[in-house]
Amino acid sequence: KDYYQEGSHVYNELNVLEAFRKALTTWARWVDASVNPMKTMVFFRGYSASHFSGGQWNSGGACDSETRPIKNETYLKPYPPKMLVLESVLKGMKTHVTYLNITRLTDFRKDGHPSIYRKHLKQTLPEDERVAPLKYQDCSHWCLPGVPDSWNELLYAELLVKENKMRQHQRRAR
Numbered sequence: 001k002d003y004y005q006e007g008s009h010v011y012n013e014l015n016v017l018e019a020f021r022k023a024l025t026t027w028a029r030w031v032d033a034s035v036n037p038m039k040t041m042v043f044f045r046g047y048s049a050s051h052f053s054g055g056q057w058n059s060g061g062a063c064d065s066e067t068r069p070i071k072n073e074t075y076l077k078p079y080p081p082k083m084l085v086l087e088s089v090l091k092g093m094k095t096h097v098t099y100l101n102i103t104r105l106t107d108f109r110k111d112g113h114p115s116i117y118r119k120h121l122k123q124t125l126p127e128d129e130r131v132a133p134l135k136y137q138d139c140s141h142w143c144l145p146g147v148p149d150s151w152n153e154l155l156y157a158e159l160l161v162k163e164n165k166m167r168q169h170q171r172r173a174r
Contacts, residue, residue: 020082024089032094041162044090045100045151047083050140051110063139064115070108077107098162100154105147112147114138 004011004019014022031042052061070076083103090097106112115137142148 017081017085021085021089024086028089028093031097035095037095041159042095042097043100043155043158044086044097045155046086046103047080048102048106048140048142048147049077049109051113052137052139057137057140061139062115062137063110063113064137066110066113066115069111076104079103098158100151100158102151102154105150106142109142109147112142114141114143117143 004014004022006022035042050057051063051066053063055061080103083101087099090099
């Protein structure tokens, strides 16, 4: 049976969002207590969307017919509540955390998942499963090149901005 213990209190059940908040708050307290912001930059990459239709990964969910990104924002899913929890925790921190919010970015890219073209046990799926996939499809991870490359570009851009600010600060201090 699953349970969660906080101090001497044991929760038999805990709402997923509340558990997520508690976990992030524990992480945030550790960062605030342990990280020297003069020596360390902290980055947090947000949640990336999955695009199962007709079920989840273990119940017939599929994405193999998705070949184009979403272009109209009105077709996107609502902003995930767990992202609001994350943003709330980040706002309450003493330590600056650069938040790489990739949630909306990935939400548009329903076409970017390995789907039936993933490798499982070092073999590609048999032809009959590619034609009529009956087993698990991967609609939560991302193909390379593609969406993860844009995450790397965002991280790189943030590093360049921070380096530039640091150099400007050093010049002013002279």
